[in-house]
Amino acid sequence: MAILDITTQNDTLVVDSRLIAENLGIQHKNLLQTITKYLDRLERKTPVAFKTEVVKRPQGGSYEVSYCFLNEAQATLLMTFSRNSDRVLDCKEKLVDAFTLAKSKLAQPTTTLPQSYKEALKALVAEVEAKEKLEAENALLEQENHQLSEALDELFDYSSIVRVAKFNKVRESNFSWRSLKAVSVQMGIEIKKVPDARYEFKNLYSHDVWRVAYPGVKLPETTTLVIASQSIK
Numbered sequence: 001m002a003i004l005d006i007t008t009q010n011d012t013l014v015v016d017s018r019l020i021a022e023n024l025g026i027q028h029k030n031l032l033q034t035i036t037k038y039l040d041r042l043e044r045k046t047p048v049a050f051k052t053e054v055v056k057r058p059q060g061g062s063y064e065v066s067y068c069f070l071n072e073a074q075a076t077l078l079m080t081f082s083r084n085s086d087r088v089l090d091c092k093e094k095l096v097d098a099f100t101l102a103k104s105k106l107a108q109p110t111t112t113l114p115q116s117y118k119e120a121l122k123a124l125v126a127e128v129e130a131k132e133k134l135e136a137e138n139a140l141l142e143q144e145n146h147q148l149s150e151a152l153d154e155l156f157d158y159s160s161i162v163r164v165a166k167f168n169k170v171r172e173s174n175f176s177w178r179s180l181k182a183v184s185v186q187m188g189i190e191i192k193k194v195p196d197a198r199y200e201f202k203n204l205y206s207h208d209v210w211r212v213a214y215p216g217v218k219l220p221e222t223t224t225l226v227i228a229s230q231s232i233k
Contacts (some may be wrong), residue, residue: 006102014069158204
């Protein structure tokens with residue numbers, strides 16, 4: 001598959017239709033037919049930038065190739081006109097990643113190189129201080145998230161797999177989130193999400209769900225924790 005290279009046309013991030021066709025595994029002329037078919041929808045906000053390129057034949061002579069540049073919204077909309085398959089889904093994902101990367105590069109501020117040893121030293125000190133501050137803030141945030149996760153895990157008659165496994169002194173793999181989710185849906189009981197240092201988020205399942213999904217499992221009692229506030233100076 002070709003790399004979905006995002007370029008800039010008139011200060012707008014765009015992708016070449018030929019690259020999309022190659023990633024979809026179809027002939028470019030067929031993709032152009034789809035673009036032409038749904039052109040009114042694609043151009044509701046911005047015109048599609050059609051281009052023509054002269055290609056030379058190895059044996060001599062030349063021919064014209066028509067293609068177009070699509071912005072992010074147009075490329076995303078175009079993908080909805082294709083039936084979902086593994087190849088189509090892969091192309092959609094690559095488009096999202098490519099445009100996200102391109103936008104992040106544009107958002108990066110331009111840096112000015114130090115013009116003297118003194119300026120370079122100051123820049124280095126500032127960078128080290130900023131890094132140390134960020135590490136301290138991240139450490140505190142992780143600690144607070146962990147405390148918050150533990151606190152929420154012990155409220156409202158809900159428990160996570162981590163908590164129940166720890167309480168029963170068994171492995172977390174003894175319990176399946178799929179089973180707990182299925183029972184929650186069947187019983188019409190909400191699954192709560194809380195921040196977690198290990199997984200970013202973790203699910204909390206009602207004790208009523210636990211009792212149905214895993215009869216006889218011991219469940220911790222509901223308690224209330226108080227988190228002490230901390231600050232960085």
